[in-house]
Amino acid sequence: MAATQTSTHLAPIAERADAPASLPSITAGDLTWRPAVADDAPALLDLRNTIAEADAEPYRETLEEITDLFDAPWRRFDTDSLLGVDAEGTLRAYGFVETMPGDTRTVRAFLFGGVHPDRRGEGIGRELFAWQLARGRQVLAASGKDLPARLGVFAEDDGPVAKLHLYERAGLAPRRFYTEMRRDLRDLAGAPLPEVELAGSLRLVPFSDEYDDAARLAHNDAFRDHWGSEPQTPEQWSRGRTAFVPQWSYLVVDDAPDVEALVADPDTDAETAAALRAGEPLVVAYEMAARFDEDFEVKGYTFGYTELLGTRRAYRGRKAGLAALAAGMRAFAADGMEYAGLDVDTANPSGAHGMYAALGFEVTHSSRMLSIEL
Template sequence: MTDTIAPLDVRAAAPAHVPVPGPDLGLAWRPATVQDAARITALRVRSQEADGLPYRASEAETTQELTGEWRDLRLDTLLGFDADGTARAWAHADTSPGDERVVRAFVEGTVDPAWRGRGVGTALVAWSQARARQLLAGSGKELPARIATYCDDATPEVARVYEAAGFRPIRYYTEMRRALGLALPDVPQVDGARVVPWAPELDDAVRRAHNDVFADHWGSEPRTPEQWRQGRAMFAPTWSFVALDDADRVAGYAVSGRYEHDWAAAGFSSGYTELLGVRREWRGRRLAVALLATVMRAYADDGIEYAELDVDTENPSGAHGLYAALGYEVAHSSTMLTIEL
């Protein structure tokens, strides 16, 4: 017998209208616009500073979040302002157009440190969950569905607000880093493959390879060309590399970001390997080592102190062990909390 699930609009239980938090919280509410990027970034930075987090938001990243072609800022964002016109609360809900196995809606919110403990965070989570349910119901995709958020493990009080609204921990991630002042691993030669610098003409082939490589990874979904291009605010092309086979097909890739605005908070400079992947037929041949060793050298050649990356602790490829063997150590962690529909 084939298992069946209820229609998504039934499972999502989307409200007809998403209620905006009331004036009793002391804030005036409206949707965000791209012109609000600096205000939202300043709010995020105040929150990150208060929580002692080792990273900071940037205006470029916030602008990127506000300009996705598939987003409707009038419906998907919410900003709360105090009587002086300062942004004190922010939330948004987002979807991923390329989803084919699980249709997802991601939610996020930030409350100014001076406005915590007043119920604002609870109101933001209620608003964002309601909007996420609308997005899922309107997706037209009859698939398993998920509302998800990421919580830094250094701020457990944030996770508690989401858990009170029905979210549950489902996946755990670690950020790892490696000091580049230590001896770097050799770049192994892999028969039939060569590592070359990233180039614009290779970009879409890398996207398609990434979709293939991560097809068997939990929570990964295909990225459309629009999604792929939209996530590039901190892209570092000179720190990114592609492994090509003898027929010039993509066998693997390492895509890096340069987050200079994080360095002061972290206390060191770093290069961030955002994406690392090797096609199935090339696994077990040290191609991932060749890519990472090449990336480390590119960072070190530019005077960078650490190489960083993050990994799903249950990654099926054994990536955590590979990184540890290359000298990466766990430095930070986060948790994905979800409502499964």
């Protein structure tokens, strides 16, 4: 409802997006440009990891992760991607524009791309980014969603200065900052994890498929008050799981929720209310974990990674999120992982920073999101 009220004071998205009638040409570097297709996954993986290594980024990708990008039905690679190939047929640059189908408060277009380190300084990145911005504006205008809108990029804080300057010259400004954190798990006897006793009808359970959609609904509720977050549809929720480790993931469920009170609460979303009326399980907190073996050598240690962590707003203060996180961290340690890892928005409104500090997490890396707000 809040998004609808805000949107009534905005000009139509087709006007605010200021989309060009045609897209700019890319002439720098004498490359041949075409949309990406699924068969490009191996070459795209090589390019992205080459860029990551050159820029000292703290992660690498796998072929499964790249292939998964092409499997998502909402991505339009035919219109929203470009690959730059040299005369020998080698991939030298790429650019994507991505929107998400679940956006209901702010309609967003994120821009991802890069140029091979050997081909930088030729103006390729500048022209490619101009194409991405123009296409992003077209995508926003065509969305038909008269909501606040955003063109956004992500950047490592210690990444190439030239890239940050490119974004800022194009009118994007820093809006959000993120920190990656780790916690040593090698001496749990000397630095133990908390033993959390859940009160009332709350119960900690391992992740299983029967709770999967209930976890999605919990996530959508937990992140409603987080800046930049949008609800995930079932198809979004089920994608991007090439590194997901169910046995490292834990949920807290309420076995006896006050259905009448929750359904009557105006903060309860329609999907949750329908699930409650149908007698479906109510997940109130979740910890969804992943394993990125390809990053172990880059970082210099093994780790389990908490990709998603949250607590329903009505259940905050009852240690449900802490119980799920501690259980996941114990699972990491039991499988020989040296550290627990996660990342967090520095302006997180749920008090997560205090919990992470109390658990012994330390900052290892930082990044930011820059955007044009429309």
